[in-house]
Amino acid sequence: MDAKLKINEHEFELFIAQDKIEDRIAEMAWRFSSDLKSEVAMVPVMAGAFYFASRFLSHIDKPYRLFGVQASSYKGVNQSEELAISFLKDDRWIKDAHLVILEDIIDSGRTAHELEKYFYSKGAARVEVVALFYKPEQQRFECNLTHYGFEIGPEFIVGYGLDVDEEGRYLKDVYRKQ
Numbered sequence: 384m385d386a387k388l389k390i391n392e393h394e395f396e397l398f399i400a401q402d403k404i405e406d407r408i409a410e411m412a413w414r415f416s417s418d419l420k421s422e423v424a425m426v427p428v429m430a431g432a433f434y435f436a437s438r439f440l441s442h443i444d445k446p447y448r449l450f451g452v453q454a455s456s457y458k459g460v461n462q463s464e465e466l467a468i469s470f471l472k473d474d475r476w477i478k479d480a481h482l483v484i485l486e487d488i489i490d491s492g493r494t495a496h497e498l499e500k501y502f503y504s505k506g507a508a509r510v511e512v513v514a515l516f517y518k519p520e521q522q523r524f525e526c527n528l529t530h531y532g533f534e535i536g537p538e539f540i541v542g543y544g545l546d547v548d549e550e551g552r553y554l555k556d557v558y559r560k561q
């Protein structure tokens with residue numbers, strides 16, 4: 384594992400190592416499972432949450448359904464005005480369901496906020512958010528975040544599914560912009 388790396392013009396330093404991330408995900412999944420009272424539909428937000436969601440779900444041993452959505456708004460290290468949401472399946476599964484949005488990160492909170500709004504407008508009974516990383520200082524939009532892995536500062540991070548301009552998702556550890 385490198386202590387520093389450069390992606391395009393951005394310099395990053397090692398922030399959280401893979402084994403720490405994976406221990407924490409196992410802990411989150413254990414807690415989530417023990418709180419779970421009803422059947423849920425898991426909704427990983429592609430592409431970034433793919434890595435977190437697959438690891439998290441591998442620890443859940445209660446029944447759930449799985450429906451992916453794709454949402455995208457970041458260009459480089461900045462958020463763009465537009466938030467594009469698309470569904471990998473039709474949306475009939477939303478009505479009356481208890482949905483669990485799986486996110487890699489809650490930054491401004493806009494993606495989770497807009498998804499929650501959309502799901503309620505389609506008749507969801509309950510929507511909650513489970514995220515690996517949470518930036519409380521950056522959050523500007525409310526969402527029902529019930530479980531998160533790491534509370535972090537405002538710096539942009541990359542790795543474990545998180546990208547900068549589609550680069551760096553493959554990194555096993557998480558790096559922070561210097």
Ligand SMILES: O=P(O)(O)OC[C@H]1O[C@H](OP(=O)(O)OP(=O)(O)O)[C@H](O)[C@@H]1O
Pocket residue numbers: 428429430431432454455456457458462486487488489490491492493494495546
């Ligand atoms: O809380 P927010 O400010 O909305 O930021 C969080 C969202 O931003 C990232 O997605 P991005 O738009 O970069 O798409 P990606 O998952 O394809 O990388 C991340 O995966 C979250 O979905």
